[in-house]
Amino acid sequence: xxxxxxxxxxxxxxxxxxxxxxxxxxxxxxxxxxxxxxxxxxxxxxxxxxxxxxxxxxxxxxxxxxxxxxxxxxxxxxxxxxxxxxxxxxxxxxxxxxxxxxxxxxxxxxxxxxxxxxxxxxxxxxxxxxxxxxxxxxxxxxxxxxxxxxxxxxxxxxxxxxxxxxxxxxxxxxxxxxxxxxxxxxxxxxxxxxxxxxxxxxxxxxxxxxxxxxxxxxxxxxxxxxxxxxxxxxxxxxxxxxxxxxxxxxxxxxxxxxxxxxxxxxxxxxxxxxxxxxxxxxxxxxxxxxxxxxxxxxxxxxxxxxxxxxxxxxxxxxxxxxxxxxxxxxxxxxxxxxxxxxxxxxxxxxxxxxxxxxxxxxxxxx
Amino acid sequence: xxxxxxxxxxxxxxxxxxxxxxxxxxxxxxxxxxxxxxxxxxxxxxxxxxxxxxxxxxxxxxxxxxxxxxxxxxxxxxxxxxxxxxxxxxxxxxxxxxxxxxxxxxxxxxxxxxxxxxxxxxxxxxxxxxxxxxxxxxxxxxxxxxxxxxxxxxxxxxxxxxxxxxxxxxxxxxxxxxxxxxxxxxxxxxxxxxxxxxxxxxxxxxxxxxxxxxxxxxxxxxxxxxxxxxxxxxxxxxxxxxxxxxxxxxxxxxxxxxxxxxxxxxxxxxxxxxxxxxxxxxxxxx
Numbered sequence: 001x002x003x004x005x006x007x008x009x010x011x012x013x014x015x016x017x018x019x020x021x022x023x024x025x026x027x028x029x030x031x032x033x034x035x036x037x038x039x040x041x042x043x044x045x046x047x048x049x050x051x052x053x054x055x056x057x058x059x060x061x062x063x064x065x066x067x068x069x070x071x072x073x074x075x076x077x078x079x080x081x082x083x084x085x086x087x088x089x090x091x092x093x094x095x096x097x098x099x100x101x102x103x104x105x106x107x108x109x110x111x112x113x114x115x116x117x118x119x120x121x122x123x124x125x126x127x128x129x130x131x132x133x134x135x136x137x138x139x140x141x142x143x144x145x146x147x148x149x150x151x152x153x154x155x156x157x158x159x160x161x162x163x164x165x166x167x168x169x170x171x172x173x174x175x176x177x178x179x180x181x182x183x184x185x186x187x188x189x190x191x192x193x194x195x196x197x198x199x200x201x202x203x204x205x206x207x208x209x210x211x212x213x214x215x216x217x218x219x220x221x222x223x224x225x226x227x228x229x230x231x232x233x234x235x236x237x238x239x240x241x242x243x244x245x246x247x248x249x250x251x252x253x254x255x256x257x258x259x260x261x262x263x264x265x266x267x268x269x270x271x272x273x274x275x276x277x278x279x280x281x282x283x284x285x286x287x288x289x290x291x292x293x294x295x296x297x298x299x300x301x302x303x304x305x306x307x308x309x310x311x312x313x314x315x316x317x318x319x320x321x322x323x324x325x326x327x328x329x330x331x332x333x334x335x336x337x338x339x340x341x342x343x344x345x346x347x348x349x350x351x352x353x354x355x356x357x358x359x360x361x362x363x364x365x366x
Numbered sequence: 367x368x369x370x371x372x373x374x375x376x377x378x379x380x381x382x383x384x385x386x387x388x389x390x391x392x393x394x395x396x397x398x399x400x401x402x403x404x405x406x407x408x409x410x411x412x413x414x415x416x417x418x419x420x421x422x423x424x425x426x427x428x429x430x431x432x433x434x435x436x437x438x439x440x441x442x443x444x445x446x447x448x449x450x451x452x453x454x455x456x457x458x459x460x461x462x463x464x465x466x467x468x469x470x471x472x473x474x475x476x477x478x479x480x481x482x483x484x485x486x487x488x489x490x491x492x493x494x495x496x497x498x499x500x501x502x503x504x505x506x507x508x509x510x511x512x513x514x515x516x517x518x519x520x521x522x523x524x525x526x527x528x529x530x531x532x533x534x535x536x537x538x539x540x541x542x543x544x545x546x547x548x549x550x551x552x553x554x555x556x557x558x559x560x561x562x563x564x565x566x567x568x569x570x571x572x573x574x575x576x577x578x579x580x581x582x583x584x585x586x587x588x589x590x591x592x593x594x595x596x597x598x599x600x601x602x603x604x605x606x607x608x609x610x611x612x613x614x615x616x617x618x619x620x621x622x623x624x625x626x627x628x629x630x631x632x633x634x635x636x637x638x639x640x641x642x643x644x645x646x647x648x649x650x651x652x
Contacts, residue, residue, distance in 0.1 A: 052544055073550040085541035089563040099549035146545075 002062045002076070002153040002186050003028055004049065009058035011044055011210075018044055019210045022058070031180055031187045033201030035194055037233070041210040042190045043158055049188060050156050051075045062153070078147035078185075079156040083163070084139045086131040092118075092142050093127040096149045103150075117149040120182065121175075137168045144176065148183050155185035161196065173200055194234050198222070206230045228362035231283050231355055237319055239283045240329030242304060243359060246272060246280055255280060257326040260304040265351040271365050272356065279359035281327070286319065288353035289331035291339065292346050300348035304329060308343045320345065402626070406430070406619035413615040429620035438606050439595055440621065447581060447598040448628065450512050454519040455577040458527040459569050461520075466531035467557050471543070481532070484525035492585055495521060503590060510592045518586040523576040530575065534568030535561060570636045578629055599625040 004026040011019035019041045026032050034042040047053040048060065051072030060067055067075060078099075079085075087095050093114055100110045118124040121141045131139055140160060147155060157176070161169045177200060180187050191197055197204045198218040206213045206221065206229075214226045225231035231239045244255040244262065253269050255262040262282065264272070272280070284302070297303045306322035306329060313335065320331045320339050331347055339345065356365040405413050406429050407422040433440040468474075469481050499518050500509070508514030538561055546556045562569070587601040597605065603625065607618035 050548065052547070072547050073552075077548060079545070079548050081541040081545065083539060083541055085539070085545040087542060087545070087560060098546070102550040150549075 003064070004154065004186060004188075005059075005061045005064075006045075006049075007059040007061075009045075009048065009060060010056050011041070011048060011053065012056040017210060019048070022212050024205060024212060024215060026186060026188065029184060029186055031177070031189065031200065031202045032205060033189045033191060033197040033203075034205045034207060035191055035197035035201075035233075036207035037192060039209070040192075040207040042192075042205075042207050044210075045207070046156055046158055046188060046190045049154070050077055050079055076153040077156055078150050078152035078154075079158065080140075080143045080147050080160045082159040084131070084143040086139060086142060086146070088131050091128055091130060092123065092134070092145075095131070095142060096146045099146070099150045113149050117145045120179070121145045136164050137172065140164060140172055141175070144179060148179060148185070151183065152185050155180070155183065155187045157187065157189045159190055159192065161191070162193075169196075176200070195236060198234070204234075206233060208233075224364070224366070225355065226364050228281065228283065228357045228364075231357070231364070235285055237286050237330045237332070239285050239355070240289075240327065240331075241281050241283050241357075242324055242326035242329065243279070243281050244326060246278055248273075255282065257324070259306060259324045259326065260302070262303075262354065263301045263351060264354075265301075268351065268354065268356060275358070275365050277358050277360075277365065280365070281357045281359045281362075283355035283357060284329060284349050284353060286330045286332040288349050289329065289333075289347040290349070291320070291331065291333050291337050292348040294346065297346050297348055301351040302349040302354055304347045304349075306345060306347070308339055308341050308345055310341060311339055322347070399626070402619050402622050405615055406623045408616055410614070410616055413619070429616040430624075432617050433620055433624070438602070440602075440624075442595055443597055443599045443602040444624070446512065446596060447600075447625075450515050450519065450598060451577050451580040453512075453516045454523055454580040455573040457516060457520050458523045458576040459531070459573045462524055462527035462531045462572065463562065463569070464554075464557065465528045466535050467561060469528065470532045470535040471540075481529075484528055488522075488525040488529070492522060492583075496585065496589055499586075500589060509590055510596065512596065514590055515587060515598070518590055519576075519580040519583060522583075522586075523579055526579075527572045527576050530572045531565070531568060534565040534572075538564050574632055574636045577632060581625075581629055 004024075006022050006024045009019060009022040010017065022045060034045060036042045044053060048055055051067070051070065055068050062075065087098065090098065096114045096117065097110050100113060105113075114127070115124065118127055121144060123138065123141050123145060126134060126138060126142070131142065134142065140163075143160065147157075160176070161172050164172060173196065176189075189196075189200060198221075201218060203215060203217055204221055205215045208229050214221060214230045216224075221230060221234045225234060225239075228241065232241070242257060242260060244257045244260070247254050247256050253264070253272050255264065255272075260282075284304075289304075292300060292303070304324055306324035308320055308322050309328075310321045312319040312321070316335060317332055318335050318337075318339070320333055322329050322331070322345055329347060333339070357363065358365060404421055407425045407427070408419070409422075409424055409426050409428065412419055412423060469477060499521060503509045503514040503517065506514070508517060542560060542564070543556050546560045551559065582600065583598075584600045584604065587598040588604070591597050591601065594602070594605065599621065603618055603621050607614045607621065
């Protein structure tokens with residue numbers, strides 16, 4: 001068990017700043033997911049926490065103890081690598097026992113711990129095999145087993161499921177959560193897959209270009225993204241965006257585009273008035289858009305017109321990707337609605353489902 | 367259909383040309399070996415004939431018998447060569463492995479310079495090192511000793527061994543070492559317990575190359591060893607079989623055949639792992 005805190009952590013390679021001003025507090029036994037696109041710095045941050053990379057600037061603490069200069073061997077962490085990192089020349093048993101032997105545990109104790117862990121992960125029959133004799137899923141279990149058999153304070157996972165097929169990935173997600181519940185370690189999990197992040201994390205840290213954009217529960221990130229990047233990264237299909245101009249007539253304030261009519265809720269108007277922004281981008285999630293007739297549109301708070309570009313059929317529903325004059329929107333609609341490419345469509349939405357962002361900075365207005 | 371036939375013909379012609387090239391290469395490389403073995407079974411007269419015979423007309427083992435029963439300590443030459451070459455190969459991989467590990471993994475100033483300096487030393491002709499090595503061995507009182515010869519062989523074999531081992535160590539995925547660091551092992555133990563077992567084919571390949579190179583080295587034993595009984599096989603071949611008035615071709619070829627044999631055995635023994643090592647990918651959880 002360990003609380004982890006990062007204060008203004010930066011990482012530089014020569015003149016390139018790859019992590020900047022990272023602040024994060026992780027509680028005991030929490031399961032935190034670092035998510036972001038390639039090159040966002042999530043793996044570098046994980047490696048810094050592991051001690052495999054040095055901090056260039058800032059403070060990294062485990063339970064209030066500064067660990068910036070403490071060697072990886074003395075941090076009481078365990079890590080599961082993307083490519084498993086198993087010792088190819090050792091049996092599964094030896095892979096798991098290797099770290100325990102270094103800690104000079106008695107042979108009987110090592111044996112008991114390896115067998116207990118193997119039983120928990122269902123890999124007991126594989127103990128005598130070499131890694132190359134195992135399937136991808138089995139190797140992943142062994143890598144997990146090797147990490148937890150040591151009962152570490154911090155359990156780090158670097159995209160551990162990225163080499164598995166879709167079916168196995170879903171199965172292993174549940175397995176990892178089960179393992180985390182069974183151990184006392186604090187877990188930090190890196191992934192670029194936001195579905196993995198949403199389904200697994202107690203809290204999620206969204207990163208991009210070496211910066212932490214937002215830290216929050218899956219629900220908070222989905223409902224209240226702090227900027228346009230988080231809004232577009234979290235959620236599948238991604239949130240659609242339309243650029244608008246802000247028009248002010250004394251007390252009245254309105255968002256204007258050629259293809260949309262937007263009646264803002266009072267709270268949103270109030271935010272816009274205070275923000276003093278002239279150019280705004282609205283964001284609407286696919287499930288908040290409905291396909292409407294002209295009659296239905298008249299009564300709606302938000303109406304956007306566009307031309308259908310692509311229709312993706314998913315069985316129970318379909319995704320309609322449409323272009324408007326201010327940007328692209330995606331709508332999730334029931335499969336029975338007949339829509340084809342090049343159709344002109346009208347979408348409606350409730351004002352409360354509209355997210356407002358400053359167009360220049362991408363910052364959420366709320 | 368009509369377009370298939372010309373393509374078949376081209377394919378057949380290509381295959382024929384390839385086989386022809388292989389046969390020519392084999393003849394060029396194996397003819398001297400054949401000549402050596404054939405001559406070793408010829409009588410003294412037949413071996414020295416002006417019109418050479420393609421195969422021994424009166425095959426004899428006299429040349430081989432002569433090696434053991436003659437005045438020359440052939441067995442001593444053989445043992446000298448085997449021991450010095452084995453010692454060189456072992457010393458080279460023992461020293462080269464940590465050096466290669468450092469060059470492969472550690473980040474330090476002058477890392478590139480040191481690496482390339484080794485490569486440059488390797489490119490120097492053997493004789494360039496002869497005089498300085500002679501002086502060094504003289505001052506260290508190692509002239510005319512097998513230890514001195516091993517030092518000489520190693521100076522030339524080491525740079526090559528380091529580069530070769532570095533290539534093998536580079537192929538070991540870094541995650542495996544990081545896993546061992548997280549498991550709490552210090553660097554040198556990671557090298558011994560994780561990296562070395564994964565590059566065993568590389569170790570064998572490197573040791574074999576160094577061994578063969580030392581075995582074939584003629585100029586160092588000729589220069590550093592002055593007592594005939596301490597001499598290695600290649601040098602002994604030159605010294606013992608070439609007389610002032612005649613050359614014992616049959617005896618020389620019999621000795622040369624026996625000299626080549628251990629090299630061939632060494633090569634064939636590690637050939638499989640050598641190919642695996644050179645093409646690599648053998649390591650890691652692939």
